[in-house]
Amino acid sequence: MKGFLRxxxxxxxxxxxxxxxxxxxxxxxxxxxxxxxxxxxxAFFAAGVFLVCxxxxxxxxxxxxxxxxxxxxxLLFSIFRSSKVERKYKTYYDYRESRREKKRGYGYILxxxxxxxxxxxxxxxxxYAN
Numbered sequence: 001m002k003g004f005l006r007x008x009x010x011x012x013x014x015x016x017x018x019x020x021x022x023x024x025x026x027x028x029x030x031x032x033x034x035x036x037x038x039x040x041x042x043a044f045f046a047a048g049v050f051l052v053c054x055x056x057x058x059x060x061x062x063x064x065x066x067x068x069x070x071x072x073x074x075l076l077f078s079i080f081r082s083s084k085v086e087r088k089y090k091t092y093y094d095y096r097e098s099r100r101e102k103k104r105g106y107g108y109i110l111x112x113x114x115x116x117x118x119x120x121x122x123x124x125x126x127x128y129a130n
Contacts, residue, residue, distance in 0.1 A: 051113030
């Protein structure tokens with residue numbers, strides 16, 4: 001059930017992006033079928049690319065690309081805290097090891113994004129068929 005909920009929430013975010021794009025382009029006032037297919041294709045493609053890029057950022061984060069930046073930000077905030085509070089991570093190695101244990105899933109984001117791009121391809125095919 002938890003996996004299905006992830007897919008559902010990701011799809012709803014993508015559909016929200018599609019709705020914003022479609023409504024901003026006033027698709028329901030268009031009369032040309034070709035223009036309507038172009039708008040739907042653009043909307044699904046933009047949402048799909050947004051989701052796929054978000055999944056790739058999570059993939060990169062799991063690989064440790066942003067660890068040094070995250071550690072430096074925690075050090076920066078520890079400067080402004082009281083001297084009585086001990087730092088959570090003494091060294092960069094400790095921070096990196098704790099991040100390794102906290103991997104996040106990203107496959108569902110990539111899959112939903114790929115489905116949105118595939119739907120955009122169908123609308124593009126319909127655009128060129130008319």
